[in-house]
Amino acid sequence: MTTTQLVQQIRQKKSFLCIGLDVDLNKIPQHLLALEDPIFEFNKAIIDATHDLCVSYKPNTAFYEAYGLKGWQSLQKTITYLNEKHSEIFTIADAKRGDIGNTSSMYAKAFLEDLNFDSVTVAPYMGKDSVEPFLAFENKHTIMLALTSNEGAFDFQTKSIDGEELYKTVIKTSKTWKNSQNLMYVVGATKAEYFTEIRKIVPNSFLLVPGVGAQGGSLSEVCQYGMNEEVGLLINSSRAIIYASKGTDFAQKAREEALKLQLEMESILKL
Amino acid sequence: MTTTQLVQQIRQKKSFLCIGLDVDLNKIPQHLLALEDPIFEFNKAIIDATHDLCVSYKPNTAFYEAYGLKGWQSLQKTITYLNEKHSEIFTIADAKRGDIGNTSSMYAKAFLEDLNFDSVTVAPYMGKDSVEPFLAFENKHTIMLALTSNEGAFDFQTKSIDGEELYKTVIKTSKTWKNSQNLMYVVGATKAEYFTEIRKIVPNSFLLVPGVGAQGGSLSEVCQYGMNEEVGLLINSSRAIIYASKGTDFAQKAREEALKLQLEMESILKL
Structure with a gap:
């Protein structure tokens, strides 16, 4: 998917919501546990109930790997379902991978080619040759960790490197890499004041923003400091939507939560 | 496996070799491709031919994920084979994972509990709460990226944070985390001069050292600067051993390459 297609979808749906399938x-x-593939059935029901309110789904691979072979199969079925039934959706493999060049190539092939996700998240610690193999895929996107939403973000990401915080050095450096036009960045919503700084470095890039909802970030603040002319934001919410109810009405309740966010986004897009 | 058991194995085998199953x-x-599970058959042959010469095997998960469900199955069969037939071996899931706390817990469960590896590699960028869930497992080990063997290591890892290189800050900070006694560190062999610095910070920790062989690092230099009284090193070689031959003699040739390294290690251990 091209960035232009993503922006078109955002304009049409009046939403820049990403739903985390964790x-x-x-x-x-609990009634789903009797089914053959509870994880896929859960995802399918959530997708069917919310796909018109969001532009992206983001399965975090940890939750699938934790169930071994069966989990990997559920992930395959989920991405296949999305690609076949809802090809307008921007899909994100939240994998946070990164390794030496020839190994990163294998990860890139796994997520962007075989599973055919539109994008994958990567970690920057190993530098240029650990990320460039992902960037080589045309019309695919690599979403690099910059400033994450967790407490541990302050351990290293905000530490000063030659007078500049590490996350800024990471973003600036990545702009010099081959095919850097395929980069997006993870920036946590719990640190809205940082968006102003990040927009000075990457005014046009898309930012994937976790931390709204269960982790306590504010949507309006993120938009105030982080939005650009092409919106440039994908706001992720996982637990607040998908676990809105544990009853048989879970998909309907998930839709209600997604709708609240979509309506808030619609009103922000009108400003 | 406890660290004491690992050291005992090293003393018995006169080897601190780790073989990367990538x-x-x-x-x-090519004759293996006709078999039902070529990846597992390859690994099994390599393991059968080399297990008395090494103390550890390290499958890099990228190479298994690249083959989807079948790859994941090969990984499961490989770790099961190691745990059942060669339980003295220290197994490493080279996964380089790291995510927010509840998500890292899922990865930790996947690799340390379900697949039952002795250890897993993790990336430090997201800080304390992304690593501590791995450290919570008793008699399991978390091997954190510190200074990697690739070119991109110089993009961020060696940059100065308040007068000290990032990789040093990463190691020092990690020592304050809960159950930090379960930490080991990845330090690339291509940068032997750095071992002196690292040993000042973690004199007793085990270091997993990639980069000997295909990537050009020197075993004797690494040992000179990095070895401690309990050896404290696991030297990884992947391609130079497992791809020593493409013929039907591949396992025998792998053994010959492993033997060269084991003999070199034996002579170093005698010094």
Whole structure:
């Protein structure tokens, strides 16, 4: 998917919502556990109930790997379902991968080619040759961790490197890499004041923003400091939407939560 | 496995060799491709031919994920084979994971509990709460990226944070985390002069050292600067051993390459 197509979808749906498909068998409605593939059935129901309100789904691979072979199969079925039934959706493999060049190539192939996600998240610690193999895929996107939404973000990301915080050095450096036009960045919503700084470095890039909802970030603040002319934001919410109810009404309740966010986004887009 | 058991194995085998099981179907002997699970058959043959010469095997998960469900199955079969037939071996899931706390817990469960690896590699960028969930497992080990063997290591890892290189800050900070006694560190062999600095910070920790062999690092230099009284080193070699031959003699040739390294290690241990 091209960035232009993503922006078109945002304008049409009046939404820049990404729904995180982080499926924990201990948290999903218990009646689903009787089915052959509870994880996929859960995802399918959530997708069917919310796809007109969001522009992106983001399965976090940890939740699938935790169930071994069966989990990997559920992930495959989920991405296949999205690609076949809702090809307008921007899909994100939230994998946070990164390794030496020839190894990163294998990860890139796994997520962007075989599973055919539109994008994958990567970690920057190993530098240029760990990220460039992902950037080589045309019309695919690599979403690099910059400033994350967790407490540990302050351990290293905000530490000063030659007078500049590490996350800024990471973003600036990545702009010099080959095919850097395919980069987006993860920036946590819990740190809205940082968006002004980040927009000085990457005014046009899309930012994937976790931390709205369960982690306590504010949507309006993020938009105030982080939005650009092409919107430039994908706001992720996982637990607040997908676990809105543990009953048989879980998909309907998920829709209600997604709708609240979509309506808030619609009103922000009108400003 | 406890660290004491690992050290005992090193003393018995007179080896601190780790063999990287990074299986690429384009590089393995072509006669294996006719078998039902070429990746596992390749690994099994390599393990059978080399297990008395090394103390550890390290499958890099990228090479398995690249083959989807079948790859994941090969990884499961490989770790099961190691745990059942060669339980003295220290197993490493080279996964380089790291995510927010509840998500890292899922990865930790996947690799340390379900697949039952002795250890897993993690990336430090997201800080304390992204690593501590791995450290919570008793008699398991978390091997954190510190200074990697690739060119991109110089993009961020060696940059100065308040007068000290980032990789040093990363190691020092990690020592304050809960259950930090379960930490080991990845330090690339291509940068032998850095080992002196690292040993000042973590004199007793085990270091996993990639970069000997295909990437050009020197074993004797690494040992000179990095070895401690309990050896404290696991030297990884992947391609130079497992791809020593593309013929039907591949396992024998792998053994010959492993033996060269083991003999070199034996002579270093005698010094």
